[in-house]
Structures are given as structure tokens and as C-alpha cells.
Amino acid sequence: MTLLPDQYTCIIDEERVESTPVEFRLLHTMVSSPGRVFSRDSLMESSYVDGRIVSDRTVDSHVKNLRKKVSQASGNEYLIHSIYGVGYKVE
Template sequence: MSLFILLVVGDEEERLGLRRALSEEGWKVLPAGTGRHARQISEEREFDVAVVDTRLPDERGFQVISAVEGPGVTTVALLRDEDTMDRIVGIELGADHYMRYPVNARELVARIKQIFRKRDSSPDGHSAGQIYVGDLEIDPDRVRVVKNGEEVSLSPREFRLLHTLAQSPGRVFGRGSLLRQVWGEDEYIEERTVNVYIQRLRTKLGDDSQNPRLIETVRGFGYRLVKPEE
């Protein structure tokens, strides 16, 4: 498994330790000690994973996550304290996974391996065949979404959520079901996460959040992707 990893950690000793462990797996590590440096790297290089400390010398790590996320990039936020607001803000800015400090380097390696084993084996991310729902075209093999002929840029998690809904248009998915299918077993994720990601999807797909016509809220149950004939 050949990966490029953006590693953004302010403390030099911690950064070196994590870089060493990741490099031992044969992965290419792009290290940065500040948000500014991370943004510079993201403009010049492509990568598969962004591991970002939430407390950097020059800015909050979640701002960096928001800046570097994109199609094909999985983000892992390293939380510095027990403040749940950090996690909530991170969800809203697009963090996919969370780990608490002190971060064990081997645990980080295991988490990244687990993420990509699930991604490569999950039918929610890589099943064959394009899906057409109204003016949406969803290509799971290329991880690509097109709406009205224009490509829509989604994060990996947003794509998996949309793809899950699109596989059964009209079906109502409960929040718990979506959490299991899209997030799996993540101790830091709760049901309100689904609400946040649905809102992100609506915004990117041009679906009016006040009167959604594409992704409907079924009160008391969950969400569904509306069939074109509806």
C-alpha cells in the first residue's frame, strides 16, 4: 500500500517520531510544523492522507484540514485536549477521523491501514458501475460526482455518504445506519455528525437547505435521496 501522507505537527520531536513510524511502512511523508507550511505543500504536492495536529503555532489545525481536504484525501485530526467543541468544529470543517494525544505512533499506523482496508473493500466506496439519479452522475470507480454536467468536489466521506444514499433512491436511511455504513466504528463520531455532513452535501450539490428537493429529511427517521419522479 503506497501512500503519500501530509504530516502536520507543531512539536518537532513528536513530528519526527511519527514521521519515522510512517516512513518505516514505506509511505512517503510530507512533514510540516505550521499551517502555513502545510498549505504550501498542499499547493505543490498531492497526498492521500493528512494527519493534522489541532494546535499549531500559527493557526488552528481544523483550519488547515478545511484548506487541504479534497477528493481522495482522508483527514485525521490529532486532538490536544478533552474539549468536545474541538471535535464538533472538526466535524463541521471536514475531519474524517480523530485520535487523542498522546498519539502512539504504532496506533496511528494501524489506524491508517484500517482506513484504507475499509476504503478498498467497501462497496460504498468502490463498487463498479455508474449511478444516475436525476441530474446526478455518480462514478464510484473514479470517485467522481457530476451534477448538470459540472463536476462537484466532495471529500471522501461526503462521497461515501452520497453514494450510500444513491444506491437506493427513495429509501429512508436512519442516522445510525448511515453512521455504521459510512463511518464504521469510530468512538468519536455521534449521530449529529450525519446532520452536519448532510448539510455539507446539500450546499455542494446546490440543494436548498430550507426546502431541500434532493436530499430530504424524514423527521424522526433519517434521510433519503429523492427519486427523480418525485
């Protein structure tokens, strides 16, 4: 996976995956430490740089959209894992 921060895009298996700025920051955070479980709170802090207040369920919604985009490009729907009661990780 190659991240293109200036375009909010990643390339997976030669497929371009465009994302929103928040989705991209979520992915960038998780990809920076594969296998590490990130709490929803830590993902919110890294993804919402303008300090706005959002619920942890908002993160769930962004991850759901991101998971769909990534799985379509990679053919792997399990690249982004949910860790029940904790958060998410990328493998």
C-alpha cells in the first residue's frame, strides 16, 4: 500500500483508492503501525485536527466507509480489523 497524502489517496495493488481527509488520516494512522490496536479516542485525535467534538460512533462510520473502499481495491475485506470494545487495527 502506498499513501499519497497530498491527494488523500492510497494505491493498493495498482488501484487508486480516494478518500476523504478524515478517512485518509484514519488510514495513515493505522498503517503507520500495522498490527497495533488503536482506540477510537486515539483515532479521533489523529483524524480530527481541527479540534471538533465527535462521537466514537462517527469513527465507526468512517472506518466502515474506508473498509469498503479498501476491500474493493484489494479484494481483502479483512485488511482493517475491528477489535471488539477497543478499536481498530490494520494488518
